[in-house]
Structure formats: structure tokens, C-alpha cells
Amino acid sequence: MATQATFRIWRGDPAGGTFQDYTTPVEEGMVVLDAVHRIQAQQVTDLAVRWNCKAGKCGSCSAEINGMPKLMCMTRLSDINLEMPVILEPMHAFPPIRDLVTDVxxxxxxxxxxxxxxxxxxxxxxxxxxxxxxxxxxxxxxxxxxxxxxxxxxxxxxxxxxxxxxxxxxxxxxxxxxxxxxxxxxxxxxxxxxxxxxxxxxxxxxxxxxxxxxxxxxxxxxxxxxxxxxxxxxxxxxxxxxxxx
Amino acid sequence: MPEFQRFSYDVLVIGAGGAGLRAAIEAAATGAKVGVVCKSLLGKAHTVMAEGGIAAALANVDDRDSWRVHFADTMRGGQYLNNWRMAELHAKEAPECVRELEAWGALFDRTKDGKILQRNFGGHRYPRLAHVGDRTGLEMIRTLQDHGIHTGMEVNMECTVLSLLMDSGRVAGACGYDRERGRFHVWQEKAVVLATGGIGRAFKVTSNSWEYTGDGLALAYRVGAELQDMEFVQFHPTGMVWPISVRGILVTEGVRGEGGVLRNSEGRRFMFDDIPDLYKEQTADTEEEGWRYTQGDKNARRPPELLTRDHVARCINREVKAGRGSPHGGVFLDISWIKQHISKSEEHIKRKLPSMYHQFKQLADLDITKEPMEVGPTTHYMMGGIRVDGDSQMSTVPGLFAAGEAAAGLHGANRLGGNSLSDLVVFGRRAGRYAAEFAKSNGATVIDEQHLQSTANDALTPFERGPTGENPYQIQYDLQDKMQDLVGIVRTENEMQQALDIIAQLYKRVERVGITGNREYNNGWHTAVDVANLMIVSEAVTRAALLRKESRGAQFREDFPTKDTEWGKYNIVVKQSQDDEMQIEQRAIAPMPEELKAVIEEMK
Known part of the structure; x- marks a missing residue:
């Protein structure tokens, strides 16, 4: 498994936004939400993400990962091609609030x-x-x-x-x-x-x-x-x- | 000057897990105007994580069960530090509260004759846990949510509460901000119910969601309410240990209830090696008897894997420390072995434990129907919390109520599995009822505008420090690391003194916390508020654990490894002094009425 990966995260609000790239170290067993947390804690403390249980039981961390609607806490990095930037977007069917968070x-x-x-x-x-x-x-x-x-x-x-x-x-x-x-x-x-x-x-x-x-x-x-x-x-x-x- | 959006209710419920929703439903049913403020979206609270079931002496599976047995089991589990009045009310009212859930649409698993099915669980003498596979908490919160939204309650989702407001000695409201826009809100009311759950995020390895930062405890403490039993933090024996990023996620006790066994690296069922005297009579002598118990044989006694959580957690800890652990620092929990007894065991396991099957398959690439799991202790539950009156759930501050994990008393020194979900509905209902009554018999309150403005200003200062301030996430990580190492499953005087020094340093860092970005959905800001609450509860846990110089229930002191009869007469109470210092004292437990004593004697 790669030792680091790049995440192309949509950053913005209702007025609009852009994708920004963040590179972070990754390890075996990590899920997408782990990587987002790491980026948030170390690089952009105001990165907006909604999450709760991190065990696939509460349904808070829904997002679109490389275009596929998924729970970030249940998507393992080992199931994603890390050779390319991983694209993270908020859900499209709901109005954006900020970054990965939508108004549901x-x-x-x-x-x-x-x-x-x-x-x-x-x-x-x-x-x-x-x-x-x-x-x-x-x-x-x-x-x-x-x-x-x-x-x-x-x-x-x-x-x-x-x-x-x-x-x-x-x-x-x-x-x-x-x-x-x-x-x-x-x-x-x-x-x-x-x-x-x-x-x-x-x-x-x-x-x-x-x-x-x-x-x-x-x-x-x-x-x-x-x-x-x-x-x-x-x-x-x-x-x-x-x-x- | 910061602007506030203003709301006014009779009863304000803070927290929308099982206890909060049940309180709100009850208060609304009396005609009170009810507001609910919660940290997450509705229906996402930590209650969804509860797996095993809700304990209630319905006696559907074993007709020998009754409130008396449930009461005695709860007191024994709590090592008799429980608020006996709460234990009594809980055992008596839990069956009614379960039936209430069914009347609101909950669909529990059934017995052959169509009643609510009940399963075995650690410390419960008879099969007592009503359940839905291993997702009972989800069923419960959804039932309360879907019923609650039609009762007229107003739900304020995704809000952070910063402070409670006081009016001549009683609670008058709360203020905070909404996450979405970062706008300040003030919720004025006549009574408040705190149902904010536990403190599990004070530790590094935890089964708790991010919300569990002791907010209600800190809010109550700051307005002078007493906290109690803070030394008793339950470490659940079975959390995932691998992969590292899922470390701590719960593996339900239901696995053991369905026949799962614990083995060390030598393949030995080590739980048979250490059975406490208090439970010798009720524990199986042989593996074969233990198996029969899990399959409903009424003449068999429970396997030692189903001893209380504190004990099982310590045994696992001991095996790992002795070098008999699994490759990633846990022990083995095996349910796949039941194929020796059950044909089509794979289907059986998937039906009985669907979430567990799913969780391991997806997060660890492991098929639990074929291979053993690796498990180890994880921070799970706070027995301590806000000290309340057993009947009304009112704290020592007039108009301020607490229910569920945020309140102390029911569980004493250790909680039995399944007693938390019943706690939520029994005492959520009571808190809601008595809060509405309090609101009715007490007039309107006045908001202290000055306090309101200073709270808002304080909340905004981290933005002024910006990136030069302390990183709130880093403070939280450092606190979790130290609490895990120094105030965890095994405690000593020396280590806890060290922890207090570190906590003092961390307080200073919290004062210098800095936040970048703006107020809209800023997770850094939320974390800064959370970590300030975590500091208070972490200090309280450490001070209480230091004072209690004995080992009892969830508290294990290596320097005082035995139970001390004298300490069995006291709870430890924590309170903020006039000059903002943390005060700590022993408080004698009220004498138990003769009839309850008789019940305990009879069930021995």
C-alpha cells in the first residue's frame, strides 16, 4: 500500500467552491474519514466534515468518493486507487453548507x-x-x-x-x-x-x-x-x- | 456586540439520544412547549451504537424473572454504590417502557409464541434483553424520533451549547451557536433536561462517537451542580483492535451471549481461571454447561465470558500483559466454533449478529463465521455524572434535570449491559415529566444579558488568536493519550498525580487555543469548545479515582487492589467551589429501606 495519498477535496459554500489537493500519510486499514481527519487536524483545521460514530451506524459522513456516493467511514483506502488523487465531494442532491457538509x-x-x-x-x-x-x-x-x-x-x-x-x-x-x-x-x-x-x-x-x-x-x-x-x-x-x- | 437569535420554551432538552427524546416526548405530552437542542442531526446520537438490547424483566423467556431479580442484579453489578431508589424504579418501570416503545412502532425480535424475545447478557440472571438482532439502539432511537416529531417538539439540530444561564439560583436558559452558520442562539426556558451522554472521548481507545465530550457534565458543573461517581468509567472488554484506525469500535457482548468464547494465544479459555467469589454460584463449571446456558437451558449456569464487564476487561488486560495476547495486542473472541454444535452455523451467526458480521467483513476483511476476532478493552460508558434525585432526576440546581448517561446513580460502580437503554427510557420519561411539572409550578425566568454577551465574546476569542494559538485537535489528542495511559483500566497514585500535572498544563493550552477560518461549520471551533468540557470531566475522573483508595467495580487501583468495606459506604461527589476550584468529598450513601435489603438477601 502507498505511504501517502492525495485527496482532492471540494472546498466551498453555497456561493461556490473549488477543489483543493491535500497530501497526507496513509497506513494499512485506514478509511477515507481517517485521512480527512488527519488533513483537518494537521493542515486545515476549519475543513468542514460531518461525522459521528465512525462505525457505519449513524449515517452522518455521506459524501461522493471518486463520484460514488458512500460513507467515508466505511470506505477503505485499500479499495481505492491511490495512484491518482482521491476526489471527495459533498452529496449533490442537497444544498451545500460548507466543504463536505450539505443541508439535509x-x-x-x-x-x-x-x-x-x-x-x-x-x-x-x-x-x-x-x-x-x-x-x-x-x-x-x-x-x-x-x-x-x-x-x-x-x-x-x-x-x-x-x-x-x-x-x-x-x-x-x-x-x-x-x-x-x-x-x-x-x-x-x-x-x-x-x-x-x-x-x-x-x-x-x-x-x-x-x-x-x-x-x-x-x-x-x-x-x-x-x-x-x-x-x-x-x-x-x-x-x-x-x-x- | 454579538447578536443572539432568541427562542423560548417551557422545557429545554439538551441532547437528542434516547434519554433526551424520551424526556421531550414526555414533557410535550403534558402540554408543555418543548425545545430540543442537539449536537448532531436528529437520530444520529450515540444511542444508535447500542447493540445488545434493552434490559427489562418482562419474563417472556424465563418466567422466574421479576423486578426484584433485576433490582438485585443491578445492585450486585454496581457493587452496592448505586442509588438504590433509581435501581428500584428502573427495575419496576423498564418493562412498561419497553412495551411503550412497541406501541410506538418498535419491532423487537419475537419468541415462538409471538412475544418480545429476550437474550442473555453479562450479570443478568435470566434472559432479559429485548433486542433487534444487534442493532437495538438504532431501533430505539428511530422509534423515539419518528414518534417525537409528531408531538410538537421543536428540534434545533447541530448546535453547540456554550453555557447555562442562571436566574436567582435556578436555571433560566442556555446559550450557544448553530454549526451551520455560527450564529449565536439563546434558549430561554423554565426547566432544562441535560441528556448529553458520556465522556468517552476523554480516552484514546473508545467506542464512543465524537459527541461524547462530557458537555452536560461540564455545563452543570459550571453552574454549581454536583457530579458523582466520576471515578467509574466502564471499559468494555471487547472492542476491535485491528486495523489500528478502527481500534475501539465496539464488538457487542451479544457475541458472547450467543456462545462466543474468549481464548488467549495458547488457545486456553482463560476466563475459567478467575471467577470472583460473588459470582461463583452462578457460573458454569464446564465449557459444556456454559454452552447449554447460551442456548437457553434453564438448568445451566452462565459461562465465565458473561461475567461483569469490569472483570472480563481486566482478565483480557492480564492475558495481554502476560504475553498471551493476539498478534495486535488483544485476545481472540471466537463465535465460529459453534459449528461444532449447530448445523448451518454460518447462517445462524449472520442472522443473530448481522452488524458484527458486516463490521468485521467491511473494516477488517474478516469473516466471523469462519475465523476468530481479535478484541481488547475499549472505553465505553460513564457510570458517573450529574448527581440527581432518584425520583425526579433533578440535580442539585433547581430546574436543572439530567437523564441517561449524563446522570449518575443507577449503575453505581459498574453498569450491566442492557441497563443503559432501559435507563434512557425510564429516567428520560421521569426527567421529562418532572421538568414539565417544575416549569408549570415556577414562573418565567429572566436572562442575564451580561453573562450572555461575555459568553459570546469568550467563544469568539480563539478566532482572534488564529493560527498562532494552540491547535484544538492536538490538545484533545494529547489529553486522550495521557488519560488512556495514566487514568485507564489499571490506576496508581503516582500515575494519577502525573495526570493532574499534565491536565493543569493542558488547561493553560486550552486558554490559548486558536482557530482559523470563519464561523460557518468550523470543526476546529467545535473541537475547541468540546475540549474545554473534556478538561473538566478528565480532572474530575482523576481526582475521584485518586481519592477512592480501593478497587471496586470499574475502578481498579494497583496500589489498593482489594475492595474496602468502609469505602462501600460512600459516593464521591465533585463540585465547583466559590473560587472556581474543584472540590471533592465523600458523601455517605443513604441507608437502604428494609424491604429492598430483604430483596437483595433473598436473591443472594
């Missing part, structure tokens, strides 16, 4: 527009429910989400078409799926998914699934079943036929 607050506002969990009455007088492991597991997959928003970052509806006001993106479709498929939930979000959250904008290119650090099968397990529910409720040909008759 839209995700939190958009989440509030999804109707919250509404359980059925408890199964027993002591206020408890019974659920089978198999039913729970289906939803547990979605609840692995660490809200890193990398799926939102690659979604072309958000990234290219900037439909943030109309479309909630893959992360929040996964959230909606977790609620809709929750064994205890009684709320109906299907109409909202069609009209308010425009699930129809998703044309299942699976980019979101490919970048998910938790390997959630976003498109197949979450979005497509939700699309089917929308179709069942609104576009059932038999129902339409009865309607006409």
Missing part, C-alpha cells in the same frame, strides 16, 4: 408529511401484542436504514430534476413501506403515496438500492410493493369496470 434538513421536513404509525388495539388486556418473527422480519429490513440519505443523493428525480417539493425519494418510500407493512399498523397511506408523495415518479432504475450501505433491497422490497398497492387501490380494471356499470 429537507429529509426531516419531508418525513413529517408521512402519516405516523397507528397500531391496532392491543391483543391482550395487559396492553401487549403478538407478532410472528417472519412478519416482523419483513419490516426489520427497512428499519435497518441509518438515514445516510445516499439513496436520495443518487435518485435522479431529486438529483437531476430537483422535485423535492413533490417527491419524497427512496429513503422516505422505505420509511412509508415500513409503516404500511408493519404488522400492527392500521393507517392508510396509499392515497398520499400516489397524490402527495408521487411514488409514480420513481421508474425503478435501482440506483438507490445499489448505493445502500445497509444493503436494503429498496426497489424490489419496498417501492415496488407500494406501487402495487397504489395500482390495486386506484387502477384495478375490474373495479373500474364495476364503476362504469
Amino acid at each position: 434538513s429537507w429529509n426531516f421536513r419531508a418525513k413529517k408529511t408521512i402519516k405516523q404509525f397507528q397500531p391496532r388495539s392491543p391483543d391482550f388486556p395487559d396492553g401487549t401484542w403478538r407478532m410472528q418473527q417472519a412478519d416482523v422480519e419483513r419490516v426489520q429490513e427497512f428499519r435497518k436504514c441509518i438515514e445516510c440519505f445516499l439513496c436520495q443523493d443518487v435518485c435522479h428525480v431529486l438529483r437531476e430534476h430537483h422535485k423535492h417539493d413533490e417527491f419524497i425519494g427512496p429513503r422516505l418510500l422505505v420509511y412509508a413501506a415500513a409503516l404500511e407493512m408493519h404488522p400492527l399498523d392500521t393507517e392508510d397511506r396509499v392515497s398520499d403515496l400516489r397524490r402527495r408523495h408521487n411514488i409514480g415518479y420513481c421508474n425503478i432504475t435501482t440506483c438507490c438500492r445499489q448505493v445502500c450501505p445497509e444493503s436494503i433491497t429498496i426497489t424490489e422490497n419496498a417501492i415496488i410493493p407500494l406501487k402495487e398497492r397504489v395500482v390495486d387501490q386506484f387502477f384495478d380494471p375490474l373495479k373500474q369496470l364495476f364503476h362504469i356499470l
Whole structure:
């Protein structure tokens, strides 16, 4: 492994920015975030980076590494070609704040527009429910989400078409799926998914699934079943036929 | 003169991990206007890192369990320095708090008959930890977050709190700045809940995220609140040791709960060699019995790998020091061996410990279903913190409450795994309720404008020094290095005296800290504030550890290697004196009521 590497980091703010090169010593086992920290501590103390757990569990250090949306704490230098400068950019689908930090607050506002969990009455007088492991597991997959928003970052509806006001993106479709498929939930979000959250904008290119650090099968397990529910409720040909008759 | 953006609430919650969110939800439910201020984005707090589970005597898996057994286990684990009232309330209220999480959407793993499944953990007599694979903390924080955002609470994300403001002896608000723009804010309120977590970043090898710089403890200390049990820092026995850049990342106790065993370089299960008398009765005699225990045999006793964390950490330390460690200075933790007992063991391990599988695969290129892991102790948890009333969670400062890791009392000298997540919800709920009550029965507060301005001015002086000042990151590294070396797992008078000298020098460097760049999302600035807080808690840890001349729970003194009955009667309390010196004293533990004593006797 190389003993030093160069990182070409985007430095700027909402008004604009440029790439700057920083060279730093590297060692076996290091991840990209380690290198960024080293540069920050030794060369540019005001380099802006957002991070927390450094263990792939909190989803704070999302960025684009050589053009690929990734968690900086889980990307090992040994998996990157260090012969060339490593390009580090903030996520593109959200407004820049400074350097590698973006304003992801839209995700939190958009989440509030999804109707919250509404359980059925408890199964027993002591206020408890019974659920089978198999039913729970289906939803547990979605609840692995660490809200890193990398799926939102690659979604072309958000990234290219900037439909943030109309479309909630893959992360929040996964959230909606977790609620809709929750064994205890009684709320109906299907109409909202069609009209308010425009699930129809998703044309299942699976980019979101490919970048998910938790390997959630976003498109197949979450979005497509939700699309089917929308179709069942609104576009059932038999129902339409009865309607006409 | 610096400008402030002004906010006003009935209850201000500082910190948005499990305890903070639970407090905010409870306060909001009473109709109080609630503000939450947190250091990170919502849902990123350190609670996400909790893996093993949440301890509650639901008795779903073993019907012999009850609050009485849980209480006795917690007191035994804490070596009887616990605030017994908190241990009692915790054991009684934890089951209800777990069911509450389920009612808000949490999806725990299930038993065959569809109830919440519970797993074994160190120091718990019966399977007691409700869990979701090995990502229970994430499930919990997401549940609280998704429920909380619909309760009307106002969340101020990514803010640094600089100071608490006082009004005639009670807390009146807090001031700080938002990271994004560096604008100053003042949050006026009638009651404050501090839920800022622990101090793990005072040490070099730590499982804690960057947020854990003892902010709440330092904020409370500076306005005269008492801190307690600061000598008790828990070193988790199993953190990653290799590669070096991931050193300290937690390897859940769940690995051992599922049958993982510890071996030294000679292949010996060294934990069988040293079983403390307090636990002899409850520990397996043979490897075979230990295995049966992990697989739910009610007649078997637990393997010694599941003894309390302080003990396991010291045994690992001993093996490494004796030259029987693994290549990178740890010992071996092996779960792959269970293939001897379980067919399709690879699938089984991946299902039971998905995050661990993922973590080692991705960060260390190691398949835990096939090879043993290398593990060693890592700074994990602060038993000490803000001294609070057991029922209300109010500190010694009127209107100032604390909950979760920031508060002291529940865990005494050592915390049992799984008791932290239950701590968050039980005492978060109580703190929120009593803070809202306090706000209702006490009038509005007045902000001390002068203090506000001087705090802001002080916060900006490092910018004036610029690059000629001390580098804040370097001060933090130096502090972490020394705390690790001199006030770590094994402590002596000499080394801790040295540490105090070094801390005194570091205080001077902190006064000269310099920051470059501007106020917008400047990590250097944030670190400068954090490190000032770390200094206070590091000094408190060292002074308390020096005063306690015995070994008990998480504190191991090489110069006083045994437990001293006399010391078992006291907590150590730290407080700022009138002339800003750190005062330290022994405080007698309140006598335990007869009925609780009887419970402990009965469970012996």
C-alpha cells in the first residue's frame, strides 16, 4: 500500500467552491474519514466534515468518493486507487453548507408529511401484542436504514430534476413501506403515496438500492410493493369496470 | 456586540439520544412547549451504537424473572454504590417502557409464541434483553424520533451549547451557536433536561462517537451542580483492535451471549481461571454447561465470558500483559466454533449478529463465521455524572434535570449491559415529566444579558488568536493519550498525580487555543469548545479515582487492589467551589429501606 495519498477535496459554500489537493500519510486499514481527519487536524483545521460514530451506524459522513456516493467511514483506502488523487465531494442532491457538509434538513421536513404509525388495539388486556418473527422480519429490513440519505443523493428525480417539493425519494418510500407493512399498523397511506408523495415518479432504475450501505433491497422490497398497492387501490380494471356499470 | 437569535420554551432538552427524546416526548405530552437542542442531526446520537438490547424483566423467556431479580442484579453489578431508589424504579418501570416503545412502532425480535424475545447478557440472571438482532439502539432511537416529531417538539439540530444561564439560583436558559452558520442562539426556558451522554472521548481507545465530550457534565458543573461517581468509567472488554484506525469500535457482548468464547494465544479459555467469589454460584463449571446456558437451558449456569464487564476487561488486560495476547495486542473472541454444535452455523451467526458480521467483513476483511476476532478493552460508558434525585432526576440546581448517561446513580460502580437503554427510557420519561411539572409550578425566568454577551465574546476569542494559538485537535489528542495511559483500566497514585500535572498544563493550552477560518461549520471551533468540557470531566475522573483508595467495580487501583468495606459506604461527589476550584468529598450513601435489603438477601 502507498505511504501517502492525495485527496482532492471540494472546498466551498453555497456561493461556490473549488477543489483543493491535500497530501497526507496513509497506513494499512485506514478509511477515507481517517485521512480527512488527519488533513483537518494537521493542515486545515476549519475543513468542514460531518461525522459521528465512525462505525457505519449513524449515517452522518455521506459524501461522493471518486463520484460514488458512500460513507467515508466505511470506505477503505485499500479499495481505492491511490495512484491518482482521491476526489471527495459533498452529496449533490442537497444544498451545500460548507466543504463536505450539505443541508439535509429537507429529509426531516419531508418525513413529517408521512402519516405516523397507528397500531391496532392491543391483543391482550395487559396492553401487549403478538407478532410472528417472519412478519416482523419483513419490516426489520427497512428499519435497518441509518438515514445516510445516499439513496436520495443518487435518485435522479431529486438529483437531476430537483422535485423535492413533490417527491419524497427512496429513503422516505422505505420509511412509508415500513409503516404500511408493519404488522400492527392500521393507517392508510396509499392515497398520499400516489397524490402527495408521487411514488409514480420513481421508474425503478435501482440506483438507490445499489448505493445502500445497509444493503436494503429498496426497489424490489419496498417501492415496488407500494406501487402495487397504489395500482390495486386506484387502477384495478375490474373495479373500474364495476364503476362504469 | 454579538447578536443572539432568541427562542423560548417551557422545557429545554439538551441532547437528542434516547434519554433526551424520551424526556421531550414526555414533557410535550403534558402540554408543555418543548425545545430540543442537539449536537448532531436528529437520530444520529450515540444511542444508535447500542447493540445488545434493552434490559427489562418482562419474563417472556424465563418466567422466574421479576423486578426484584433485576433490582438485585443491578445492585450486585454496581457493587452496592448505586442509588438504590433509581435501581428500584428502573427495575419496576423498564418493562412498561419497553412495551411503550412497541406501541410506538418498535419491532423487537419475537419468541415462538409471538412475544418480545429476550437474550442473555453479562450479570443478568435470566434472559432479559429485548433486542433487534444487534442493532437495538438504532431501533430505539428511530422509534423515539419518528414518534417525537409528531408531538410538537421543536428540534434545533447541530448546535453547540456554550453555557447555562442562571436566574436567582435556578436555571433560566442556555446559550450557544448553530454549526451551520455560527450564529449565536439563546434558549430561554423554565426547566432544562441535560441528556448529553458520556465522556468517552476523554480516552484514546473508545467506542464512543465524537459527541461524547462530557458537555452536560461540564455545563452543570459550571453552574454549581454536583457530579458523582466520576471515578467509574466502564471499559468494555471487547472492542476491535485491528486495523489500528478502527481500534475501539465496539464488538457487542451479544457475541458472547450467543456462545462466543474468549481464548488467549495458547488457545486456553482463560476466563475459567478467575471467577470472583460473588459470582461463583452462578457460573458454569464446564465449557459444556456454559454452552447449554447460551442456548437457553434453564438448568445451566452462565459461562465465565458473561461475567461483569469490569472483570472480563481486566482478565483480557492480564492475558495481554502476560504475553498471551493476539498478534495486535488483544485476545481472540471466537463465535465460529459453534459449528461444532449447530448445523448451518454460518447462517445462524449472520442472522443473530448481522452488524458484527458486516463490521468485521467491511473494516477488517474478516469473516466471523469462519475465523476468530481479535478484541481488547475499549472505553465505553460513564457510570458517573450529574448527581440527581432518584425520583425526579433533578440535580442539585433547581430546574436543572439530567437523564441517561449524563446522570449518575443507577449503575453505581459498574453498569450491566442492557441497563443503559432501559435507563434512557425510564429516567428520560421521569426527567421529562418532572421538568414539565417544575416549569408549570415556577414562573418565567429572566436572562442575564451580561453573562450572555461575555459568553459570546469568550467563544469568539480563539478566532482572534488564529493560527498562532494552540491547535484544538492536538490538545484533545494529547489529553486522550495521557488519560488512556495514566487514568485507564489499571490506576496508581503516582500515575494519577502525573495526570493532574499534565491536565493543569493542558488547561493553560486550552486558554490559548486558536482557530482559523470563519464561523460557518468550523470543526476546529467545535473541537475547541468540546475540549474545554473534556478538561473538566478528565480532572474530575482523576481526582475521584485518586481519592477512592480501593478497587471496586470499574475502578481498579494497583496500589489498593482489594475492595474496602468502609469505602462501600460512600459516593464521591465533585463540585465547583466559590473560587472556581474543584472540590471533592465523600458523601455517605443513604441507608437502604428494609424491604429492598430483604430483596437483595433473598436473591443472594
